[in-house]
Amino acid sequence: MLDALVHVLMLFLLPPLLFGVIGKVKAFFAGRKGPPLLQSYRDISKLLGKGSVFSGTTSWVFRAGPIVALVAVAVAGLLLPFGASSAPVSFAGDMILFAYLFALSRFFTTAAALDTGSAFEGMGAAREVAFACLSEPALFFVFLALSKLTRSLSLSDMLGASAGGLPAAAMAPLVLLCLGLFVIILAETCRIPVDDPATHLELTMIHEAMILDHSGPLLGLIEYSASMKLLVLESLLISLALPFRSGSAWLDRGLFAAETLVLAACIGVMESVMARLRMRRVPYLLTGALLLGGSGFILLVR
Amino acid sequence: MPLELVVAASLLAAASGLPALALPRRSPWAQRASVLLIVLASAAGLAGAFAGLFSVPSDALILPWPAIGDSFIGLDSLSSFFLVPVFLVGGLGAVYGLGYSPAAGNPRTGRRLAVFYGLLVAGMALLLLARGAFAFLLGWETMALSGFFLIGLEDQKNESRSSSFVYLVAAHLSTLVLFGMFLLWRAATGSFDLERSGAAAMSLGVAGGIFLLALLGFGLKAGIMPLHFWLPGAHAAAPSHVSALLSGVVLKMGVYGILRMLSLLPGIPAAWGALVLVLGATSALFVFALAQHDLKKLLAYHSVENIGIILMGLGIALLGRSAGMSELFVLGFAACLLHVWNHSLFKSLLFLGAGSVVRATGTRAIDRLGGLGKTMPWTAALFIVGAVAICGLPPLNGFVSELLVYLGLFGGLARDGAGLALAAMAAPVLAMVGALAVACFVKVVGAAFLGSARSREAEEATESPASMIVPIGALAALCALIGLAPRLLVPVLDSAIACWNGTGTGVPSLAGLAPLDQAGLAAMALVVMAGIAAFLFSRGIRARGEAKVSRGIRARGEAKAPLRPTWDCGYAAPTSRMQYTSSSFARGIVGMFSWFLRPSPEPRRIQGYFPEAETLHSEVDEAILDRVLRPALRLLERLSTWFHRFQQGLAQQYLLYMLLALIVLICTLVPAGGLLGLAKSAAGGAAGASP
Numbered sequence: 001m002l003d004a005l006v007h008v009l010m011l012f013l014l015p016p017l018l019f020g021v022i023g024k025v026k027a028f029f030a031g032r033k034g035p036p037l038l039q040s041y042r043d044i045s046k047l048l049g050k051g052s053v054f055s056g057t058t059s060w061v062f063r064a065g066p067i068v069a070l071v072a073v074a075v076a077g078l079l080l081p082f083g084a085s086s087a088p089v090s091f092a093g094d095m096i097l098f099a100y101l102f103a104l105s106r107f108f109t110t111a112a113a114l115d116t117g118s119a120f121e122g123m124g125a126a127r128e129v130a131f132a133c134l135s136e137p138a139l140f141f142v143f144l145a146l147s148k149l150t151r152s153l154s155l156s157d158m159l160g161a162s163a164g165g166l167p168a169a170a171m172a173p174l175v176l177l178c179l180g181l182f183v184i185i186l187a188e189t190c191r192i193p194v195d196d197p198a199t200h201l202e203l204t205m206i207h208e209a210m211i212l213d214h215s216g217p218l219l220g221l222i223e224y225s226a227s228m229k230l231l232v233l234e235s236l237l238i239s240l241a242l243p244f245r246s247g248s249a250w251l252d253r254g255l256f257a258a259e260t261l262v263l264a265a266c267i268g269v270m271e272s273v274m275a276r277l278r279m280r281r282v283p284y285l286l287t288g289a290l291l292l293g294g295s296g297f298i299l300l301v302r
Numbered sequence: 303m304p305l306e307l308v309v310a311a312s313l314l315a316a317a318s319g320l321p322a323l324a325l326p327r328r329s330p331w332a333q334r335a336s337v338l339l340i341v342l343a344s345a346a347g348l349a350g351a352f353a354g355l356f357s358v359p360s361d362a363l364i365l366p367w368p369a370i371g372d373s374f375i376g377l378d379s380l381s382s383f384f385l386v387p388v389f390l391v392g393g394l395g396a397v398y399g400l401g402y403s404p405a406a407g408n409p410r411t412g413r414r415l416a417v418f419y420g421l422l423v424a425g426m427a428l429l430l431l432a433r434g435a436f437a438f439l440l441g442w443e444t445m446a447l448s449g450f451f452l453i454g455l456e457d458q459k460n461e462s463r464s465s466s467f468v469y470l471v472a473a474h475l476s477t478l479v480l481f482g483m484f485l486l487w488r489a490a491t492g493s494f495d496l497e498r499s500g501a502a503a504m505s506l507g508v509a510g511g512i513f514l515l516a517l518l519g520f521g522l523k524a525g526i527m528p529l530h531f532w533l534p535g536a537h538a539a540a541p542s543h544v545s546a547l548l549s550g551v552v553l554k555m556g557v558y559g560i561l562r563m564l565s566l567l568p569g570i571p572a573a574w575g576a577l578v579l580v581l582g583a584t585s586a587l588f589v590f591a592l593a594q595h596d597l598k599k600l601l602a603y604h605s606v607e608n609i610g611i612i613l614m615g616l617g618i619a620l621l622g623r624s625a626g627m628s629e630l631f632v633l634g635f636a637a638c639l640l641h642v643w644n645h646s647l648f649k650s651l652l653f654l655g656a657g658s659v660v661r662a663t664g665t666r667a668i669d670r671l672g673g674l675g676k677t678m679p680w681t682a683a684l685f686i687v688g689a690v691a692i693c694g695l696p697p698l699n700g701f702v703s704e705l706l707v708y709l710g711l712f713g714g715l716a717r718d719g720a721g722l723a724l725a726a727m728a729a730p731v732l733a734m735v736g737a738l739a740v741a742c743f744v745k746v747v748g749a750a751f752l753g754s755a756r757s758r759e760a761e762e763a764t765e766s767p768a769s770m771i772v773p774i775g776a777l778a779a780l781c782a783l784i785g786l787a788p789r790l791l792v793p794v795l796d797s798a799i800a801c802w803n804g805t806g807t808g809v810p811s812l813a814g815l816a817p818l819d820q821a822g823l824a825a826m827a828l829v830v831m832a833g834i835a836a837f838l839f840s841r842g843i844r845a846r847g848e849a850k851v852s853r854g855i856r857a858r859g860e861a862k863a864p865l866r867p868t869w870d871c872g873y874a875a876p877t878s879r880m881q882y883t884s885s886s887f888a889r890g891i892v893g894m895f896s897w898f899l900r901p902s903p904e905p906r907r908i909q910g911y912f913p914e915a916e917t918l919h920s921e922v923d924e925a926i927l928d929r930v931l932r933p934a935l936r937l938l939e940r941l942s943t944w945f946h947r948f949q950q951g952l953a954q955q956y957l958l959y960m961l962l963a964l965i966v967l968i969c970t971l972v973p974a975g976g977l978l979g980l981a982k983s984a985a986g987g988a989a990g991a992s993p
Contacts, residue, residue: 293730
């Protein structure tokens with residue numbers, strides 16, 4: 001019970017901090033001081049307190065987009081183990097629900113973008129659904145490989161395995177899977193080199209272009225669920241790549257929080273030292289992730 | 303008793319055209335009477351089918367057939383399972399027809415529609431009840447021919463005529479193959495009765511022949527990937543409630559045929575399962591739907607993908623059975639069956655929704671629609687429900703059947719060895735299919751119902767009458783019910799699986815194998831949480847919006863927040879023509895698959911400072927019909943032109959041919975043997991001497 005409570009609290013309170021860390025790291029590389037670590041919390045709470053302006057073209061779908069996205073990501077977050085503590089909800093086949101919740105959120109965010117009738121938002125939505133056609137199978141290759149490795153069908157068992165010590169033969173595939181997963185995380189959370197969350201030059205954007213017309217509380221929700229999505233996907237990678245356990249429950253929880261921040265910092269470094277890929281190059285990157293996942297799986301099958 | 307109910311229902315359905323034939327063409331009462339008969343038939347048929355799902359199979363009735371002996375009809379769980387969508391969609395579609403094509407407005411087609419709609423339903427019911435080849439083929443042909451007349455209903459249109467003829471050719475090819483299959487069956491078992499007992503001693507080669515012929519013949523009807531060529535045109539041309547029945551139910555008769563024949567054949571080898579799985583995966587990954595500009599054609603193409611998912615389930619089931627993993631068999635088979643129901647629900651929903659759009663705007667071109675969510679709120683909301691369901695997203699029914707497919711695919715990993723692990727590679731394929739479906743239906747929903755109207759027709763659209771909305775709503779409610787409480791279907795699926803599997807070996811119940819309770823709970827949690835969040839935020843938006851906005855704007859805006867034009871990066875006068883169209887939306891993915899889709903033509907590069915006016919019309923040809931069959935047939939036609947020399951339409955010439963033929967025939971009577979007699983006896987003598 002306590003585990004579940006801490007899980008939910010982390011899921012809902014930690015995410016904006018990750019954005020703060022990324023911002024700090026990027027500011028450091030740019031030689032700036034940067035916004036305070038907690039700036040995202042302030043941004044979101046300010047947005048939640050504001051009034052809204054709606055485009056006259058929009059309908060209820062426009063409002064449903066951010067809400068469905070948040071709920072879907074929150075439910076997906078309940079299916080994953082956070083570090084050593086197991087997931088509050090776990091059943092055989094929950095990884096499929098996990099993946100399809102992201103698809104649900106994508107359906108409604110892209111539909112909301114199209115609801116504005118703006119070419120820019122249509123462009124962002126078109127890119128989002130196109131890239132998902134490659135990142136989603138890549139994610140399933142990762143799940144297949146983990147399921148083969150652990151002979152289990154639930155995320156808690158699949159991701160908990162790497163802490164319990166895996167056979168040496170599993171290490172090479174695991175490295176490939178982690179690399180693939182990292183690319184998927186960058187793509188799904190719209191970071192450089194796939195997307196650039198910092199500019200507002202709409203022609204180059206995916207995520208930012210889709211939310212141009214959202215304002216006030218709904219925009220706050222979008223920012224919040226974007227950060228929560230980052231946390232959820234990060235925890236997937238952390239369980240695989242950084243399976244450190246201290247033995248004490250509270251220490252492990254702290255360790256997990258620290259690991260998410262470290263990973264966020266890594267993403268910040270990536271964003272600082274790399275340029276965004278040209279749009280037509282992105283499918284190649286994602287195909288790379290797909291092939292990494294596929295190779296990892298095939299190595300395990302033999 | 304269930305059998306009698308279903309038989310009565312089919313007779314009622316077959317007779318439902320009579321009032322329309324008897325009464326004047328424009329009389330609304332004729333149409334109402336026909337619809338009433340169909341609705342009664344549906345009610346009786348559904349009652350019979352549900353009772354039949356849980357009762358002992360009965361072979362009670364004999365269809366007397368003087369020429370070749372009697373033919374049996376009977377009802378078991380597998381038939382009952384497929385009868386449910388026949389009568390459900392048949393009844394709802396008929397009610398929908400009241401508003402969609404009222405008799406007063408369609409005096410030319412009303413009678414034909416009523417007669418053949420009823421015959422289509424009755425034909426399907428007969429083929430599902432048949433336990434002998436002849437009754438089966440009778441039902442099959444009734445279905446195929448009524449389909450032809452319904453597709454060609456608007457025969458003043460060129461498109462309608464040509465697609466109905468393509469359909470007719472495909473339907474008869476399929477019947478021809480089925481004739482071959484039943485003859486082979488007869489040769490192997492000694493009877494036309496479709497009974498398991500006869501096939502027990504069949505050799506693998508003969509069984510394989512029957513299986514391949516069944517896959518070809520029934521696959522043509524089901525629209526498996528290379529055999530789907532007739533499908534998009536036919537389903538797009540038919541009236542929408544007929545399209546719903548064709549796409550939602552008639553295709554499933556092909557699936558039923560494959561299942562029924564497989565249930566009769568002994569000892570299914572793993573290779574068949576692998577073949578079905580590969581066919582399913584390629585059909586599912588058939589991206590042509592995305593590239594369509596025609597609302598109904600897109601939906602029709604998407605049927606191919608869903609038939610692919612159904613076949614994937616069947617493939618897993620067969621693989622699991624031959625590997626001796628009964629849990630894999632149950633999961634795969636349940637996925638196959640459940641997706642049959644699910645697809646018939648959401649595909650009919652989407653076709654009926656599309657029909658509502660077509661009726662209101664008079665066009666099927668997606669890029670001429672837009673903004674219908676405001677003028678047709680009910681149609682739009684229900685269509686979105688159907689779109690979410692067909693993408694396989696929680697919390698609706700599509701997710702449940704796809705979950706079962708995935709569980710089957712992942713379940714194969716529990717066994718060592720590469721075979722089932724290779725089969726599991728179909729899971730990423732299905733994931734890509736899911737992502738493509740999301741892209742496809744976001745495109746449709748976004749371009750047709752969201753944004754602002756792109757044409758005058760779309761702007762002036764009005765909501766359809768209740769007789770059309772209520773059937774769509776009923777289908778949406780069923781989609782939600784299966785999504786939220788999938789557990790309810792466990793007894794139904796268990797019973798149909800047990801029926802297919804026969805009495806020999808017991809199979810575990812689906813309830814213990816799939817997390818249906820959890821899936822249902824997660825779906826409910828999703829709905830409840832979304833509801834709470836929506837409530838909180840709508841209050842939040844309203845309260846703060848009111849504080850800051852002047853009274854005038856508040857009175858106008860429904861959500862009490864100010865309404866402004868869409869922000870278009872500083873451009874002051876955005877128009878609806880500047881919206882992203884469905885073609886541009888799909889272009890990214892069409893580009894990724896251009897090696898396969900080959901869209902035509904690529905836009906020409908604009909050159910010079912004062913370029914001339916350009917037009918661009920992009921089209922993706924039908925893969926098989928336009929690129930393989932038509933060129934092949936044209937080649938055949940060219941090769942056979944030399945034959946025209948002999949066929950010039952002159953009566954004298956034909957008389958000459960007759961004379962020549964007669965002379966040749968008479969020549970055969972000449973004792974030519976006598977002339978050769980010497981040589982023959984010499985040869986005979988030599989042969990006789992040699993041993």
